[in-house]
Amino acid sequence: MTLNYIQNNKDNIFKEWLDRLKEDSDETITNVILDQNFETYGRELVELAILKISGKQDEYERQSENFSDRMVNLGWPLRFVVNALDIFGDVVFDEMVKDKYIRQENELKVMHDLNHWLKAMNSEIINDYTDSWERTIANQKIALQELSAPLIPVFEGITVMPLIGMIDTERAKQIMENLLQGVVKHRSEVVLIDITGVPVVDTMVAHHIIQAADAVHLVGAKCMLVGIRSEIAQTIVSLGIDLNRIITKNTMKSGVEAALEMTKRKIVPLEG
Amino acid sequence: MDNQSCVKIINEWDIVSARQLGRNVAKELGFGTVDQARITTAISELARNIFLYAGQGQICIEKLYENGKTGLRLLSIDSGPGIKDLRQVMEDGYSTSGGLGAGLPGVKRLMDDFQIDSSPGEGTDIRAIKWLR
Numbered sequence: 001m002t003l004n005y006i007q008n009n010k011d012n013i014f015k016e017w018l019d020r021l022k023e024d025s026d027e028t029i030t031n032v033i034l035d036q037n038f039e040t041y042g043r044e045l046v047e048l049a050i051l052k053i054s055g056k057q058d059e060y061e062r063q064s065e066n067f068s069d070r071m072v073n074l075g076w077p078l079r080f081v082v083n084a085l086d087i088f089g090d091v092v093f094d095e096m097v098k099d100k101y102i103r104q105e106n107e108l109k110v111m112h113d114l115n116h117w118l119k120a121m122n123s124e125i126i127n128d129y130t131d132s133w134e135r136t137i138a139n140q141k142i143a144l145q146e147l148s149a150p151l152i153p154v155f156e157g158i159t160v161m162p163l164i165g166m167i168d169t170e171r172a173k174q175i176m177e178n179l180l181q182g183v184v185k186h187r188s189e190v191v192l193i194d195i196t197g198v199p200v201v202d203t204m205v206a207h208h209i210i211q212a213a214d215a216v217h218l219v220g221a222k223c224m225l226v227g228i229r230s231e232i233a234q235t236i237v238s239l240g241i242d243l244n245r246i247i248t249k250n251t252m253k254s255g256v257e258a259a260l261e262m263t264k265r266k267i268v269p270l271e272g
Numbered sequence: 273m274d275n276q277s278c279v280k281i282i283n284e285w286d287i288v289s290a291r292q293l294g295r296n297v298a299k300e301l302g303f304g305t306v307d308q309a310r311i312t313t314a315i316s317e318l319a320r321n322i323f324l325y326a327g328q329g330q331i332c333i334e335k336l337y338e339n340g341k342t343g344l345r346l347l348s349i350d351s352g353p354g355i356k357d358l359r360q361v362m363e364d365g366y367s368t369s370g371g372l373g374a375g376l377p378g379v380k381r382l383m384d385d386f387q388i389d390s391s392p393g394e395g396t397d398i399r400a401i402k403w404l405r
Contacts, residue, residue, distance in 0.1 A: 168284045200291060200309070202316040203372045210372075231309035238310065239317075239378035240364055 002110055003053050005101055006092055014046050017091045021084060041071075045081070049088055053117045064121075068128030078129050082122060089118045149175040151182035157189040158259045160252070164197030172208035179212055183221045190259040191216055194252050196227030206241045213246045222247065222262065226255035278332040279319075281350075287319040290331040294346070297333045301342055301404055310382040311344060311402055317375045318348035318398060324369060326352025326395065336401065343403040346383070351395035358388060 006013060018039070048067060051060040071081060093114060096102045102110055148171045153159045159182055161175070183191055193209065195201065201209075213223035224247045228236075233250075236243065249255040260266050277297070279290040294315040298308045315331060322329040329350025336343035360366050362380065367373035376398075380386040383400040390396040 166288050200312050200316050202313050202320065203374045203378060204316075204320055206374075207372045231306040234306050235309050235313045235382065238381045239313065240374045240381065241372060241378075 002092070002096070002113055003050075005096055005099075006050055006053065009095060009099075010046070010050070013088075013091055013095055014043060016095060017046065017084075017088055018042060020087050020091060041074075042084075045084060046088065049085065049118070049121060052121045061124075064124060065128055068125055069132055072129060072132045078126065081125055081129075085118055085122055085125070089114050145174070149178040151178050151186075151191075153182075153186045153188070154256065155260065155263075155265075157187065157263050158192070158256070159183070159186050159188045159190075160192045160194060160256075162194040162197065165199070167198060167205045167208060172205075172212075175208065176212050176215060180215055180219060183216060183219055188221050189263050190222045190224060192224045192226050192252065192255045192259060194227040194255075195225065195232070196229070196252070198232075201232050201236060203239055203241060206236065206239070206243070210243070210246065224249060224255050224259060226250070226252050275336075276332055276334040278330050280328070280330050281319050281322045282328045284323060287316060287323060290319045291315050294331075294333050294344075297335065298344055298402075301335060301344055303344070303402070303404060307402060307404075311346070314379045314382045314400060314402075315346060317379050318346065318400075321375060321396075322348060322350045322352070326350035328352075329395075341403055343384075343401050346398075346400045346402075348398040349395070354392040354394055354396055355388075355390040356392050358390060362388075 021042075044067060048060065048064055051063065093102070093111065096110065147164075149161060149163070151159055151161050161179060161182075163175070167175070179191060179193075182188065193212070195209075198205065209225060213225070216223040225243065226249045228248055228250055247258070249258055257267070277293060279286060279293055281287065281290060291312045295308055295312045298311045303311065315333075319331050322331070327350075329348065329352065332347040332349070334345040334347065336345050355361050361376050363373075364377050365373040367375075376388070379398075379400060383402050385399075385401040385403075387399045388396070389398075
């Protein structure tokens with residue numbers, strides 16, 4: 001009966017639903033509603049609820065996943081979707097009362113049915129949302145890992161590791177691994193670590209760099225730290241960090257020149 | 273309060289947001305790049321201490337206007353295990369985690385004013401100020 005009622009009064013319910021959404025919305029939600037495509041998507045959400053209520057579970061699941069993905073992409077807050085569903089339930093009930101479909105003897109049943117459907121739909125939508133977020137985070141993690149500690153051979157025996165951004169424990173581990181593997185693989189004599197793009201060098205970052213340099217020494221190569229900006233140099237001194245065991249240069253250019261010298265080569269201009 | 277903003281430190285990435293907040297406030301107050309680096313490094317040390325030793329806590333950044341001077345106050349508040357021997361942690365080279373042991377004495381040197389309160393079992397409260405020159 002409830003299903004029949006909703007299907008017959010779909011337009012009316014949709015209009016009422018939209019009005020109520022506008023009534024009790026805050027700024028984030030108003031932004032969603034002001035979107036010109038909102039009506040289309042809103043209708044879809046209502047159709048989805050009807051699918052759910054009519055018990056076409058397969059069809060519903062297919063559309064719901066698709067719908068959630070799009071909502072996440074559009075930046076609809078989860079709070080909004082959940083709230084919108086809640087309101088949908090209220091609207092249906094209130095309209096049914098208004099049209100005298102609900103009498104004392106079936107009131108509880110209608111309420112129970114509505115609750116039952118919408119609750120299930122709610123948890124499914126939350127699941128889809130979190131799935132989508134988790135996927136995004138997992139992908140970003142992989143992307144970050146790929147960027148985290150690249151080792152580039154530039155000359156015979158000389159490799160460079162440019163570091164950009166924050167260095168956390170996970171990344172420090174990767175830096176160490178990639179450095180040691182790379183030194184062996186490229187038969188490096190000198191490795192340059194470039195920290196031009198590292199915003200803050202605190203004791204932990206310094207500690208990891210010192211450890212990496214020590215490890216590089218152990219496998220028979222030399223480690224050079226380049227790209228130390230003047231403000232970083234001053235904070236390192238204030239912190240009282242001893243980097244004397246590592247060769248340091250202020251730019252990558254002077255680092256490469258020093259590395260060439262250490263391997264008994266130099267860059268000369270062509271004659272003629 | 274408008275003059276104070278806080279960041280909760282729960283995981284390693286919160287250290288970055290605390291740093292970012294500190295850098296923005298420092299920039300807004302007119303600190304130069306070197307002092308900005310000092311302030312962000314100090315925040316980094318304090319936030320990392322919270323993450324490593326207390327598990328969670330918060331870092332607050334406050335704008336200070338006193339006697340015609342402008343400054344930035346860092347507050348690091350946690351209810352972790354606390355510090356048993358305050359004199360020892362302020363010594364260079366002392367570390368319980370195998371680090372460099374330059375964190376807290378380093379923060380003291382990076383900032384102009386440094387206060388630490390801690391009692392075992394109750395947590396640690398650190399206040400440090402950098403004045404604009």
